[in-house]
Amino acid sequence: MNTPQPPKKLLDVVREVIRLKHYSYRTEQTYIDWIKRYLRFHNKRPPREMGVPEIQEFLTHLAVEGQVAASTQNQALSALLFLYRNVLQIELGNVRDFLKAKRPKRLPTVLTPEEVQKIIQHLTGVERLVIQLLYGSGLRLAEALNLRIKDVDFAQHQFIIRDTKGNEDRVTPLPQSVQAPLQIHLKSARQLHQQDLERGYGSVYLPFALARKYPKADHEWIWQYVFPSYSFSQDPRSGVTQRHYLSESKIQKTLKNAVRQSTVEKRVSCHTFRHSFATHLLQSGYDIRTVQELLGRKDVKTTMIYTHVLNRGGRGVQSPLDRL
Template identity: 70%
Template sequence: MEQRPKKLMEQVQDAIRLKHYSYKTEKSYVGWIRRYIFFHDKRHPKDMGSAEIEAFLTHLAVEEKVAASTQNQALNAILFLYKEVLKQDLDLKVDAVRAKSSKYLPTVLTKDEVFAIIKQLSGVHQLLIKLLYGTGLRLNECLSLRVKDVDFAQEQIIVRDTKGNESRVTMLPESIAEELKIHLQSVKILHQQDLQKGYGSVYLPFALERKYSRAKYDWIWQFVFPSGSISQDPRSGEVSRHHLHESSLQKALKQAVRQAGIQKKVSCHTFRHSFATHLLQNGYDIRTVQELLGHKDVKTTMIYTHVLNRGGKAVRSPLD
């Protein structure tokens, strides 16, 4: 039986998975490409080019008033479509109206504020926030940790699912090592129960499952923070236990911030900002902080020096 030709969006998904992009990126790119096509009355992208891309990006900036980062994400998705799927090299000079970049300074908590929030949390949610603040991990990096990535002997954590897919090493805070060990004991019991029920597999990155067919059942590959329920993988269709969903922690954090009486806009990423700022306040050099955060360019890390130099203790008010 002759196979039907793959639809455009199926080709996009295949190309994304071939590049080992995350499922989150896949959903984002597919969403932007759909919007681009629908904006131009469902015309096929191969029949469009620079003018249509410029019109779409201008619409996003002028009509929808999106942030510069959002407009760039849309552009990246469309360029991926042309380069990786349609195999068209666009000599693209985008003259679209560009969304205005904001001069963003991150929200940073004081140490007292950090511990006030932590005090309002319990269980896995408290442990996660301690890790975010104590290691500088991004939320997705923390949730994606595997058992093998936590090195108690060396007091370090190996971060693998990073932006750009480049591994790095950060510290394992001594103050939570024992708590993390106890947590992993309960996770191991859960994994053993899953195995007894005929489950116990986990998603493996970069097609490792084809190379090591039984590795997905191994303890070392399990997530440190597994989901409370078993679910179907949206890509493979296999029923397995994924890691905890980010919304679970976000909801708990929102409530904790309210209960702690913190009058700042706090997200999970705020603890990464606070980690970096407090290290600089403690006298660590910016290159060390850059390495721990996994920033490719030190200019990205420099934002925290701006936080240190603005207001507060840096400039004495004339009123004083």
């Protein structure tokens, strides 16, 4: 007689659905965390007994008591909508329109070319190369660190950016000024990969569909990360010990020190270099549609913000004081 299996826990089911849809591990962690917080806030009531009023109450709590940013509040909303629509199969209607927090319109921080140069001068090694690609190719930090060998095209002077924020591949320029140092770096990375293979390692994470279709591809050079981690780590999903890509925090901490040493008096993050890439292209005369495509954005409206930070003063208006 077969022993009946105990029902699966809710969060285990959430994980299964997330992985079935091939969401990133970071998204999985984020969604699980928000669902836990939502359930704790409502004293662990079964989510099927709750709905839009309880979601709205939780989001209000985050805004009023937690004083979280609108982007954080919207992230929590996305997690809860995923729970109800994709896991519990409960349709809440078009609630995003009235529950979504309105994000304040803020102009991005943009560096001058001279400031970019001053900061990069205080960087060395792999970290310097990564920051150069953020500015020279308009990449997000995660996109740069997720680059694989097969995505670098020296012949065409371009990168192929895959699995982007909008799940659409795009092409972006590979600056000629970094090609030589990048090739030197890749030579060292290949030697490291060969050493890993000789030690019985050398595999790299592949999305489930690719790993199933190409079972030996995870050991091949072309699938390795351009910027491999300095150490091994255990994949949280498969449990396999692998060399992942360089950690984002390592780049962020190194950049913070470089900005401090450069004496650039602006609030600079890795994303600032992507903003500067777009603004400087527009200043050079490239049309906004081209910049939009290079950034991988679906709506040109989100790219229009860079027209407001071009080096023309306040909206290009000459101050009356300068006419005296």
